[in-house]
Amino acid sequence: MVSTGCAAAVGLFAGCAAIPPLENPVLVRPDADVENPILVAPGAPTPAGYAEVVERTLDALDDYFDIKPGSRLSGIIETLPRTAPGFEQFWKPGTPDNRERLWATFQSIRHYAIVRIEAGERGGFRVYVEVYKELEDLPRPAAAATGGAIFREEATVDRRVEAATPVAVPERNWIPKGRDPAFEQVILRKIQRAMYR
Template sequence: MISPRLITGVLCASLLAGCAGTSSVRTAKVTPIPAANPLYVATNNEDYLWERMVETLEDFQFPIAKEDRQQREISTEYKVGASIFEPWHADAVGFANRLEGTLQSVRRRVVVTMMPGEQQAGYVVNVVAYKEFEDLPGVAANSAGGATFLESAPMDRDMNQLVGQSAPSGWMSAGRDYALEQSIVGQLNYLLSRK
């Protein structure tokens, strides 16, 4: 007969071994060398640089909204900020940003621009990350009794009653997210150094 302690030990060991394995989700890598923003890239291959910029944004799981090659600009959709319970999302850099994303609704978007450098041998890549907080106008007027009829009042025939919030949620700008910008530039620098 197998003892319950042995079964519990094997189960715990297998769970810990599963948690220690590598993730199948591709996330941004940490680079030990911080890079300046804007980043000067010494390359003549504009297509290669463009693909590395797109790959970097995909590493951070930002959905691309628009790629404009003539303006040399990539814009992303808004992405809801990661919380403490979502370590696989790389958009919240550092514990303070993750805690903030846990306690407050946060969203971010990134705009990456690429301009020819002053020397003809390269490009200047600028990364700008915008951060916004959700600003609710007040408590939503959702009560359980809103759909019930009172026997003491005459029946109201208004068929256009509002259910839920009367106005859409607003977002307040929190400025730029410099930590995310540095992380994206560092990841781009890492991808370009692997050539």
């Protein structure tokens, strides 16, 4: 009797552990990747069309980066580097990749973007987005207390005013770590939605 009840319970609960059907409405599919470069504003390239593409691209980039001053007519938009937010700064926009966010939580990482806008071969404009990431390289950890005291066999400290120098600031070097394709996709989708709304 007990074994029959256990078998029935196992059979009942095993049925609940089945894989959901493919037409499950709760199943959320990720956004499809957008090709890089994207073709926007199809038709004959005009100065007004170019101005609109540049304006919408600047609007999309402005949500993530500060834009470097430059010429709108050059077709290249560069941004200033921005420190990547980690999980502790969930309200700040940044890369959608959780692995990159985790990495930015424990390391100093920054991103910058370069966008190229060119006339397409068959009309419209091609917008090419590149987002680069860099890792901070310090000579020693920022809050390290080791090596602060050095005992020498020299005379007392020279206290003349002209001998005093400003406090040394550690030199910051950044190690290039390649591109961030997930971040590029977010910006490309935003540009595409802005052009066709």
